[in-house]
Amino acid sequence: MNDIQIIIGGAAGDGTKATGHLIGKILNRGGYKVFIHEDYSSLIRGGHNFSVIRGTKNGENCIRESADFLLALNEDSVDRHIGKGGVLIYNSDQVKKRDGIGVPAETIAKEEGAVIMKSNALLGALCKIIGVSWELIGDVFEGFPHSEKNLKVVRRVYDSQEEKGKMKKTKESLSLITGNEAIALGALEAGMENYFAYPMTPSTSILHFLSKIKEAYKINVFQPENEIGVINAALGCAFTGKRTMVGTSGGGFALMTEGISLAAMSETPIVVVESQRAGPSSGTPTYNGQADLNFALNPGHGDFLNLVFAPGDAEEAFYFSNLAMNMSWKYQIPAILLVDKDISESTFSFDKNTLKGVKEWKEKKGRNSKGYHRYRITENGVSPLVYPGGKAVVKSNSYESDEYGISTEDPQMIKKMQEKRMRKERDIKEDLKETIKIYGEGDKVLFCWGSTKGAAIAAGREAGYKVVQILVFNPFPEEKVREAVKGCKEVVVVEANSSGQAAEILKRYILVGRKILKYDGRPFAKEELIEELKK
Amino acid sequence: MDLNTKNTWCPGCGNFAIEKAVKKVIEKIGEENTVITAGIGCHGKIIDYLNVSSFYGLHGRPVITATGIKIGNPDLNVIAFTGDGDSLNEGVSHLVHAVKRNSDITVILHENRNFALTVKQFTATSPRGFISNSSPSGNIEDPINPLALVYASGGTFIARGFSGNVYQLQDLIMQGVKHKGFSFIEVLQPCVAWFDTYDDYREKTYNLEGVPKDPLRKINEWNYENGGKIPLGVFHKEEKESFEEKMSRGDKKINTKEFLKNKA
Ligand SMILES: Cc1ncc(C[n+]2csc(CCOP(=O)(O)OP(=O)(O)O)c2C)c(N)n1
Numbered sequence: 001m002n003d004i005q006i007i008i009g010g011a012a013g014d015g016t017k018a019t020g021h022l023i024g025k026i027l028n029r030g031g032y033k034v035f036i037h038e039d040y041s042s043l044i045r046g047g048h049n050f051s052v053i054r055g056t057k058n059g060e061n062c063i064r065e066s067a068d069f070l071l072a073l074n075e076d077s078v079d080r081h082i083g084k085g086g087v088l089i090y091n092s093d094q095v096k097k098r099d100g101i102g103v104p105a106e107t108i109a110k111e112e113g114a115v116i117m118k119s120n121a122l123l124g125a126l127c128k129i130i131g132v133s134w135e136l137i138g139d140v141f142e143g144f145p146h147s148e149k150n151l152k153v154v155r156r157v158y159d160s161q162e163e164k165g166k167m168k169k170t171k172e173s174l175s176l177i178t179g180n181e182a183i184a185l186g187a188l189e190a191g192m193e194n195y196f197a198y199p200m201t202p203s204t205s206i207l208h209f210l211s212k213i214k215e216a217y218k219i220n221v222f223q224p225e226n227e228i229g230v231i232n233a234a235l236g237c238a239f240t241g242k243r244t245m246v247g248t249s250g251g252g253f254a255l256m257t258e259g260i261s262l263a264a265m266s267e268t269p270i271v272v273v274e275s276q277r278a279g280p281s282s283g284t285p286t287y288n289g290q291a292d293l294n295f296a297l298n299p300g301h302g303d304f305l306n307l308v309f310a311p312g313d314a315e316e317a318f319y320f321s322n323l324a325m326n327m328s329w330k331y332q333i334p335a336i337l338l339v340d341k342d343i344s345e346s347t348f349s350f351d352k353n354t355l356k357g358v359k360e361w362k363e364k365k366g367r368n369s370k371g372y373h374r375y376r377i378t379e380n381g382v383s384p385l386v387y388p389g390g391k392a393v394v395k396s397n398s399y400e401s402d403e404y405g406i407s408t409e410d411p412q413m414i415k416k417m418q419e420k421r422m423r424k425e426r427d428i429k430e431d432l433k434e435t436i437k438i439y440g441e442g443d444k445v446l447f448c449w450g451s452t453k454g455a456a457i458a459a460g461r462e463a464g465y466k467v468v469q470i471l472v473f474n475p476f477p478e479e480k481v482r483e484a485v486k487g488c489k490e491v492v493v494v495e496a497n498s499s500g501q502a503a504e505i506l507k508r509y510i511l512v513g514r515k516i517l518k519y520d521g522r523p524f525a526k527e528e529l530i531e532e533l534k535k
Numbered sequence: 536m537d538l539n540t541k542n543t544w545c546p547g548c549g550n551f552a553i554e555k556a557v558k559k560v561i562e563k564i565g566e567e568n569t570v571i572t573a574g575i576g577c578h579g580k581i582i583d584y585l586n587v588s589s590f591y592g593l594h595g596r597p598v599i600t601a602t603g604i605k606i607g608n609p610d611l612n613v614i615a616f617t618g619d620g621d622s623l624n625e626g627v628s629h630l631v632h633a634v635k636r637n638s639d640i641t642v643i644l645h646e647n648r649n650f651a652l653t654v655k656q657f658t659a660t661s662p663r664g665f666i667s668n669s670s671p672s673g674n675i676e677d678p679i680n681p682l683a684l685v686y687a688s689g690g691t692f693i694a695r696g697f698s699g700n701v702y703q704l705q706d707l708i709m710q711g712v713k714h715k716g717f718s719f720i721e722v723l724q725p726c727v728a729w730f731d732t733y734d735d736y737r738e739k740t741y742n743l744e745g746v747p748k749d750p751l752r753k754i755n756e757w758n759y760e761n762g763g764k765i766p767l768g769v770f771h772k773e774e775k776e777s778f779e780e781k782m783s784r785g786d787k788k789i790n791t792k793e794f795l796k797n798k799a
């Protein structure tokens with residue numbers, strides 16, 4: 001099998017997510033590239049949660065409409081997903097008899113000593129059917145809480161089924177990480193020493209992840225009183241020379257805007273992760289959207305430069321979070337890493353070699369002596385950095401200032417300083433090598449960005465489209481975009497918002513034919529997008 | 536420490552006394568390892584008058600900015616200058632939380648009881664009936680007592696000085712800077728342009744004798760309205776581990792390569 005999709009669903013608290021991850025791990029060790037999509041509500045108990053685990057040989061980071069297996073913990077899960085085909089493996093303690101494989105998951109789990117592991121009972125049946133060796137199952141349960149008890153449950157069900165396929169274990173498997181983990185790791189590789197955040201889904205798991213590993217990585221994690229506190233504390237911290245990142249979603253980003261403008265004016269480096277949910281306002285916290293693009297491009301008052309990067313999977317999230325930190329310090333400007341829920345919280349296969357492509361760039365330092373001028377006017381607009389605590393007096397300012405950092409209202413100085421800051425754009429553009437990516441070829445072009453990348457590549461391949469992914473939105477790679485559509489017959493843009501924000505930006509540079517928009521919080525499935533493209 | 540910048544405070548402004556006192560303190564503790572930050576208002580201009588490393592931040596945010604600086608470099612002495620409008624109106628949440636977490640910074644509140652730079656509006660500490668451009672028929676809100684707020688939030692060093700007494704002010708600021716943890720010094724800073732309180736304060740202020748056993752009673756002696764005596768000095772002082780001391784500073788034990796290996 002080159003392509004397998006498994007859906008596991010139940011109530012919040014049923015453990016479907018943990019079991020989904022174990023399945024992902026098994027597929028990963030079986031040589032598949034894995035993509036896991038999480039669907040859950042903004043509540044703590046009850047509701048309907050499900051994970052879609054997709055394993056492909058060609059690495060398609062999107063879900064399909066059809067499933068090969070449905071693992072249902074309750075009646076609700078069966079009702080919602082049954083029409084999608086595949087083998088039903090269900091918890092017969094809660095679901096009435098259906099066509100499929102009934103497993104008395106609760107009874108078995110109870111007999112073995114814990115109700116919480118019932119979702120793993122269904123995993124036992126799945127593994128036997130697709131031919132996962134018992135040894136491999138043992139491997140992936142290593143380190144899992146109460147692994148022995150869990151394995152007992154799995155074994156009982158595993159033994160009750162018949163093998164219908166065979167899955168071989170690979171020697172070297174990829175890593176499985178979420179987009180948010182990748183963002184954190186990328187920043188760490190660029191020397192991040194501080195992460196400040198106020199919880200807001202879907203960015204929160206960066207805060208959780210870094211809080212867990214802060215000792216091992218020797219970094220500070222700080223949760224201030226609100227997002228205004230987050231950004232202002234972060235800028236104070238960066239002023240002392242410490243690389244700092246903050247993370248939030250649209251609402252918190254709104255509160256940070258005055259601080260982002262301050263970062264630009266005071267030329268204080270900062271990386272802001274903006275993980276979009278479906279908005280406006282509180283919107284739908286746990287569902288996906290891409291409607292903050294225009295906001296990220298205009299994140300504060302005044303005329304200033306800021307970077308906007310929009311990675312489309314975990315490897316890109318890692319790479320661009322690293323680049324955002326490095327470039328923010330090189331040019332002393334705010335860098336915004338714009339992701340969305342389906343990047344942040346989805347799990348991806350991650351090639352360890354991605355690590356080799358990144359490093360920490362050292363910022364340009366000045367002489368730590370009495371004559372230091374924080375805002376020295378230079379040819380490329382970048383003034384060398386010095387941090388407080390030495391001979392130099394370092395004066396950073398939110399007001400317009402002279403070269404030393406003293407507030408000014410002098411018309412010539414105002415003009416000179418504004419020009420100095422804007423001048424950085426020239427070198428920034430030169431530094432940015434990979435601003436778009438092109439997949440496939442042909443005279444029909446499909447533009448995508450962020451999480452729509454996965455479905456766009458998968459669907460584009462089958463519907464005969466050349467896919468162009470925009471990774472850098474600011475500064476906008478207009479020449480490359482023009483180049484990419486040269487001689488093409490049709491341009492389609494796919495994105496997860498209702499107005500076509502990326503499409504409207506593209507229209508400034510090229511002719512755009514059609515927008516395929518989705519704004520119900522759900523990701524594009526491969527078949528769905530193929531159908532849209534064929535219309 | 537002086538800069539050749541033009542001073543634009545009104546002649547006779549209470550801010551001059553604060554500048555004088557602070558300069559003396561910074562001379563003693565060392566300019567190189569001191570960083571100052573301020574909000575936006577007349578108080579903030581002090582940044583442009585002192586040749587000391589500084590982060591001139593946003594209106595309402597100097598207290599949390601100061602915490603950020605301290606986290607970044609715990610070896611620095613960090614002093615935040617703020618106004619009543621700044622930290623009791625716009626950014627009051629930052630003040631409460633910095634106190635609560637006992638962040639090791641010194642906050643000097645330029646208490647002029649109006650938004651001065653924006654030419655006279657009422658603030659959180661303006662008395663009831665205060666006539667201003669946004670309350671032409673008199674302020675209808677009651678003032679807040681910032682010392683009581685800081686005390687209720689768990690303040691570990693709380694003091695009040697007066698621009699009319701630079702020597703005492705210098706001593707209070709020095710004690711505050713030396714205090715490990717959050718130190719809060721409210722300075723009664725008459726604004727000669729919009730709310731000249733010099734005579735009133737000269738008449739009503741008196742010095743506390745030592746640190747009072749019952750701080751709240753002394754804190755509440757003056758309610759920021761017109762009656763009563765106004766105590767000056769240190770109201771409360773206690774030893775407590777600071778926030779920045781408690782932040783993790785372990786040894787680096789893992790690298791990303793290893794981390795990813797565990798995730799395979
Ligand atoms: C976000 C924001 N809102 C409003 C202002 C306008 N503003 C500048 S100074 C100030 C009041 C300052 O009052 P205070 O902090 O008491 O300082 P003072 O001038 O009295 O020293 C205001 C409202 C601003 N700079 N930023």
Ligand code: SF4
Nearest residue numbers: 544545548577726727
């Ligand atoms: S307006 Fe008031 S606070 Fe501002 S400088 Fe003048 S006297 Fe001082």
